[in-house]
Amino acid sequence: MPSHREGSPFGASLKDNRASLKDRDKAWYFLPMLLGLTLLAGACGGGGGPQQHTFNILIKDGKPVGGSTTFRVKQDDTVTFNISSDTGGEAHLHGYDLVKEMAPGETVAISFTANVTGRFLIQIEETEMELGYLEVNPR
Numbered sequence: 001m002p003s004h005r006e007g008s009p010f011g012a013s014l015k016d017n018r019a020s021l022k023d024r025d026k027a028w029y030f031l032p033m034l035l036g037l038t039l040l041a042g043a044c045g046g047g048g049g050p051q052q053h054t055f056n057i058l059i060k061d062g063k064p065v066g067g068s069t070t071f072r073v074k075q076d077d078t079v080t081f082n083i084s085s086d087t088g089g090e091a092h093l094h095g096y097d098l099v100k101e102m103a104p105g106e107t108v109a110i111s112f113t114a115n116v117t118g119r120f121l122i123q124i125e126e127t128e129m130e131l132g133y134l135e136v137n138p139r
Ligand SMILES: [Cu+2]
Pocket: 092, 093, 094, 123, 124, 125
């Protein structure tokens, strides 16, 4: 009788074996899924730590090539502006009040941690030419 066998100790241990095998199978599916989610989160930068940004600003005839640009970062990101001008002058990032003298044809770097949120003008000091804005959004 099948019902009699089911009640036996042998039948019970067979059932347990099947159950634990199933759990192990589940674990093997779960592991790559978890890995995939972790990679996805890293790629999107969602909830991650501070990031590093490098922006290039090229100035020709006293004007930014491509026009004024808004550079968007998140608070506590590390930012580097590489600025080069064919005519030279002083680059000024307002708010953070960072100033760099540019020699004609040379690239200067302005590096800092964007710890203050807001929208800050970047300009050539002498001519007040607008190069763009740094936008620091809360993390
Ligand atoms: Cu200024």
